[in-house]
Structure formats: C-alpha cells, structure tokens
Amino acid sequence: MARESAGKSARKKTAGAFDIRNVIGALLSVYGIILILVFAFVGNDAKGDKHDNLWAGLVMLVVGLVFLAWAWLRPVVVKEVPESEKTPPVQ
Template identity: 45%
Template sequence: MSESTVPDGHVEKVGGFDIRNFIGLLIGIYGLVLTVMGLFFFDEAARAKTADLNANLWTGLAMLAFGALFVLWARLRPIRIVVKENEPGAEERRDIAPTD
C-alpha cells in the first residue's frame, strides 16, 4: 500500500485551504508594512523613542521570516486527507422532514 492509495479510497492534499497559508500571508503582509516603515520613515522622533534601534525594521524582518516559515511549512508538510467513495445509496434523495 503506497502513501497515495488506501483501501477504498485515495489520499489528497488540502493545499490552498490550509490555515498555515493564510497565517503566513497575513503575518508576511504586516511584516512588509513594518519593513517599509522602518526603511523609509525612521526619523529622529522614532530614533529617540527606541534608543537608536529601528524597531519597525527589525520587527518587520522577523515577521517576514516567520510568515515565510509558515508558508514553507505548509508546502513541505501538507495536510493530507483520505477521500473515499460514498457507500451505495448515500447519494439518493430522501425526504426526512416531518410530515404534518
């Protein structure tokens, strides 16, 4: 029995609907915004608040790396589900509503 076949079914990857893709993308977008803010809008007032540390830049870079790790994790270790055929009669329409 191989990894892609199981008795009475087969294995598929969930791919685009994996929550790790959404989390990685969202963290990556926030990281990109912070990186841009750190690169282009770091002025003397911000420098005084953070004791000469460009907090937006470093936090943005860390968030970009963290988001990339989430997406990489989803690509390297995808969630797999077993898909089986319906049992006989499962697709037949049945009226289960109560009759009055």
C-alpha cells in the same frame, strides 16, 4: 481502465489554500513587509536610534516564510470518501 484507477488512487488531495498554515504564513509575511517598508520610508523615531519596526518586520517575515515552507514541504493530505459511503442529502 485499471491504469486509470491506479493513477487516481496514487494521486492524493491536499488541503491547499485551506491549510491554516498558508493563511498564517501569508499574513505574517505581508505584515512583516509592511513594517519593513514603514521603517524604510518613515525612518527612525524622533527619540533616537530605535529600529523596532525593522526588527519586528524581519522577525514576522521570517516566521511567515517558515510557515509557508512548512505547508509546502509537508502538506495536509485529505482523505477521499468513496461514493458508496456518502450519505444522500435529507429532504
């Protein structure tokens, strides 16, 4: 019984999908991939040799991946509130 309680206290809960860095990283990565695909399939501007979609997509993809790596390497630890400290709902 003592081993089970020790195992529970050693395990920490993280924010997981609710961490804002995951949301920002996923959105930036998806938008970056979309811009890279637009550059690949639509091509260059009619005005010349502009690669704006490619560079913006690459930068967004890199920044999004940095956010995702940051959230994965340093997760936010959520404190657990003991049952004795939880307040009952007001009726």
